[in-house]
Amino acid sequence: MAAIRRAIGLMSGTSMDGIDVALIETDGGIKVRRGPSDFVPYETAFRRQIEVGLEHAKSIQTKDQRPGALSAVEKELTKRHGDAVLRFLSHHKISKETVDIIGFHGQTVLHRPLNGLTVQLGDGRMLAEMTGVPVVYDMRANDMVHGGQGAPLVPAYHQALAARVPAELSKGKPVVFVNIGGISNITIISKNGDPIAFDTGPGNTLIDQWVSDKAGIAYDAGGSIASEGQVIANVVSRYLAKPFFDLKPPKSLDRNDFTLADLGDLELADGARTLVRVTADAILKANAYAPEKPSLWIICGGGRKNATIMADLAEGATNTKAKVVVAEDLGFDGDSMEAEAWAYLAVRALDGLPLTWPTTTGCDAPVSGGVLVRPT
Missing domain, CATH: 3.30.420.40 (ATPase, nucleotide binding domain)
Incomplete structure (x- = not known):
């Protein structure tokens, strides 16, 4: 032992x-x-x-x-x-x-x-x-x-924590840990087999860069700036059409692989709101690589404090009848x-x-x- x-x-x-x-x-x-x-x-x-x-x-x-x-x-x-x-x-x-x-x-x-x-x-x-x-x-x-x-x-640790997820939440289906840091990454944990993990796309980095460049603010606290903006759908589509999203996992990113160039000259709040949707949609695209549709998405990292990201994730997850929670809801610590x-x-x-x-x-x-x- x-x-x-x-x-x-x-x-x-x-x-x-x-x-x-x-x-x-x-x-x-x-x-x-x-x-x-x-x-x-x-x-x-x-x-x-x-x-x-x-x-x-x-x-x-x-x-x-x-x-x-x-x-x-x-x-x-x-x-x-x-x-x-x-x-x-x-x-x-x-x-x-x-x-x-x-x-x-x-x-x-x-x-x-x-x-x-x-x-x-x-x-x-x-x-x-x-x-x-x-x-x-x-x-x-x-x-x-x-x-x-x-x-x-981090997936090795996610697998250890997944053993603590109550059965009534996992429902025998895969559980997904999502870390939204500068870059977002996920771990898909099923009852059988090794964990599946990969970077999904931008996390907070582009949002932070955008509000810093436009307003001299380090980050969009709570997603309040984004909450006042509109999603510019064609810009979201432009980001999600990047070759990275056609790659099959495993795959990983450098923080410079995505830039603000595709945003153009959007207004502050619209740019932040659009980047939030890019982050959320990129995460939810991971559904395609799960052995079956996950029952639970556990959100960790600084991005879980952005209420606009969380709202977009929760809305998107309803399409597969999945539940979105923050790490603290299960007694974990999403910061540490x-x-x-x-x-x-x-x-x-x-x-x-x-x-x-x-x-x-x-x-x-x-x-x-x-x-x-x-x-x-």
Whole structure:
């Protein structure tokens, strides 16, 4: 029987808004005890540094290259993660000696799955030295060595959580976990077989970029701007006609694969409303790849706080008589779930258990991964 380990997960997603920190105790299987979680926001100036780094990252040809400002950004990013862990331990009165492992995602700055290249900034050794806790990092690379797309990795954790969904809600049919971050991704979990997972399309990134460019606002809080606009149907159609949507899963995206170019010169609210519909319709298109129509859609990530996205999802799901809920409705935490997943994956990595499957990333066979470093 696998040992129960105490793990901290760290996640900084494509929204680049900060660091999610979460603690769980798990055997890397279906035994999961969720602990406390925190969020540490990035200051605006550092977000701008990452954005500059994203431009420099476009010239990367091998995963270890750090052109331009990237080396400095990586060091600063790792320092912020280390500080976040130390504050988390202090705040929750947790001794570092009781923590077995840290799962460190880092910050994705480039993801080119067709080229077998994915780059996450983050110095695992530096983090281990700062915190005094062993670290597993670079968990996407081995999947790509084995023919996978390196994303998404959260499905392993979704599968563990799906075991907790009440039977009266699952009704024996597939359950779908939807994470709406900068990019949206889903995991389809059936009673039999490995999870099916893939990126569905834009999440919050385009909406955030739109309101930032048009109004100097970081994001559309609650979807209030979008709620005042109209859906411009021909623009939605233009987005959904992109070649990405004709690809069969597994498939994954870089945050720059979709841009605002197709919006044209729409008014602020109409642009936000139209992008919301793009996000929701792209997610619902995933129905086509489920072995049978799902009964339940569980929405996680920042996008669940956008009431306009949630309304569009709920309306679209009625076509298949499915129910749409937020993670909290089932006792989960939609903010910390990805950080929890990275803690969970670190434990699986320690035991050599699969992090990905052919049905989640397209790898040749179920494969583990990650690089383990211990403090000296």
